[in-house]
Amino acid sequence: MSVYEHNYRAYAGRVTPVWTRIFVLARYGFAEAWSSKITVGLFTLCLLPPVVFLVGIYLANNPIARALIGGRGPQALAIDASFFLTVLEVQSWFAVALASWIAPRLITFDLADNALPILLSHPISRLGYVLGKFIALFASLAVVTVAPCLLLFVYQSYSSPLPWVAANLHIAAGLLAGTSIWIAFLSILGLALSSWVKWRVAATGAIFAAVFVPAGVGGIVTGVLRTKWGFLLNVPFMMSALWRRLLGAPESARSSFSLPTEAIAAMLVLACFLCAAMLNARIRAREVVRG
Amino acid sequence: MGIIDLKGLEVRLGKRVVLDGLTGSLQGQSIGLLGPNGAGKSTLINTLLGFHPPSKGTASVFGLDSQRNRAQVRSGIGYMPENDSFIGNMSGVRFVRYMAELAGLPAAEALERAHEALFYVGLGEVRYRKVNTYSLGMKQLIKLAQALAQGPRLLILDEPTNGLDPIARQRMIQLIKEIRSQGSVRLLISSHLLRDIDETCDEVLILKEGRIAALCNIEAERRSNRSFMELDTVGATEQFSVSIRGLGCECACFPGGRIKLVIPDHVEARDLYVIASEQGVQIRRMNRRRDSLEDIFLRAMDNELGRTDHVSL
């Protein structure tokens, strides 16, 4: 037997279970998102603040080091809910930058050359497709939000005396909840906007705009109609209020406008529905042109 | 139970009824899908893939309902769409691998099969380049490769030779014939080129305005058309045709020495040659008419007399 033919042969091997395909999508999406140098650059940038915070925690817990630096007194830095609120806020806004860069990379490459018919001709539903991309984006964002926040908490627990942890465990729970809600919202928003805007750079801009621009509109509403409900469009404001409550941090003194938690939750849910509708319209194997 | 079973299938797009009560069972090794534009061919393919839900009736592939068992149906189908459909930013190998993994192959096997499929369709070093740098022919081949890599039971090819130059077209047809003769995959090929369908399919489904205009087996038709013949002659064609008629053949003369005739059973080709030798006529071409597919198609389209003239070949 010395001549070998290479014809088409059928596949007779193992087949992976259907639900794991979502993770195939997530895995490839993740690889696509992180194959760009800019992603790595942004990621590095996102990790700088935690380093600063780390130093802060170290200094707060080490009077000797504080004295060495110039010792301004123990009240300079208190590691409490407010501190972690700051950590949370900083990381979350950095996450916006990362999300607005990564989300278009996940969706636009597929839509640009009409890959959806081929993709959806495999055993994956539209929901599965979106879920896979969502997982990839969520995981990427979790690395710069959930992970640093929780790590800082752990470090604080490690370097502070024992009763601190017992009294402040709710902060950890609040960190986890707050970051998760935020990056979940950001992920679905990012995916929805990327599916509607064809040009990647424009999609990045759109995501930024979607987070910050409604605040301006909200401000106008508040000013003109003299009602506090205008703040429902102000994402930074809403999220700050939400995080504050989750972490149990004291309400800021100047907040004359206080939005009920239910309203904030309702607003977020509404936004998610809107995004889901946008995705439903665009993630299709076939377009039906009317008229 | 056939490969594809349609029972009263009705599909609406928006408010328009695009497929109107299709019923039939397709069983051939290689099924051709023909029909004028707008007849519903793409819609039928999309329905089989589960992209459109039927408003009435069912469509099933290998006995599995296209709507309720979508994942299973799609597992067994390899789809090569008509239009450009790829992820441009990936290399060819990565793309095919990705699709294979989505179809259910474990990662290691997916990589092996991807390379096998790329080798089989003839994409060499090109496979490491990004797909958006490919030429049209290569894009068609990569679509075929990703459909094959997963080892499907049914291969759906929508206009596989679209835009290909003659050499690439021949290669594509050759590949399709080889896949067909290998036997483990069934094929559903939609095309506007009767010749392509004739060469690659044994059963044909013709749609017209959303209904089935014809569903038949080409081989069987061909065998029953044996008694028609076409000749190209040089010389005294008129006299020749008179003599042939004398033998009992009906024949018609066309400019350029072309003769179409019906040969009764008792007459052989040799008899024609004998007459030709006697009269100094050269027979430069002789073939039994093979264009039964064109007949089938024309009949299915239900032509009025005027249009038939244009289309006769």
Next chain:
Amino acid sequence: MNDQIIFEDVSKFYGEVLGVNRISLSIPPGITTLVGPNGSGKTTLMNLMTGLVQPSSGHISVLGLSPVSSPELFRILGYCAQFDSFPRGITGWEFIFDSLMLHGMSAAQAFEMAVESLERVQLGDAARRKIAGYSKGMRQKIRLAQAIAHHPRVLVLDEPLNGLDPMARAESIALFQELGRQGMHLLISSHILDEVDRISDRVVLITGGYLVAEGSIQQVRQEVREKPMQVLIRCDQPGLLAAKMFSVNHCVEARLQADGKGVFLRTGDIDQFYSMLNGIAAEGLVKIESVAPADDDASAIYQYLIGSDGGTS
């Protein structure tokens, strides 16, 4: 020579990239088909003719007019491009009507001519719908309608049958043949070689930017002297037939087919060959099933002159 389209030593470079190099061509009225692999320079040639690009060197004259900003030329020229883009939101009717108005017709005239051209391509009822909703075949038809609407004398069609179903293909071919008979110059590019055989008066083969052959198909074939004419004969005893042919010295090569029921014979003298074949068939020792010249067509010329390494895919 006011009824010719003349290319004199024309070259076109896009920066470094070659479009066409030193092409000299003279196209008479009738149907001329441009054949070649993708990327060979066909579209460049068409664009040069219609004045969409200017040659880097050389001179072009279309019926005595130069394509450089020549309104008189555009009046007599119709161009149907390969690419599928239209102004947004436009209906079929508007597309044709507007382009006729651009030609300077009065509204009444434009109306009549638009109706007429839509009639010719059989697209009457769908004209009021938006082009975005058209199927691929309908888009092809509307492009064609626009090209012929203003009754041009020169028609340049880049793959005009792409996406058309068999009926529409046959109708378009009939339309082209009629226009050719009326004395128009039609330059059609196509990959479907058996259609090229059927409709062209002349064929132009181009590959890699160079002109490879030009003339009627038979002329070109006869000039490819290093490949003697080949005939496929299906019979019951191919070996015996080949032996007899060799013995009368009119055969330079014989190749038996794999199934043992046919033989390819190559001969330098086609005329004598057929006479001998007639004689052998009349003797009755060999039963002839079919006779077909295997390479007297566009497909064979393509194979010989351009071959498999001419393609870019």
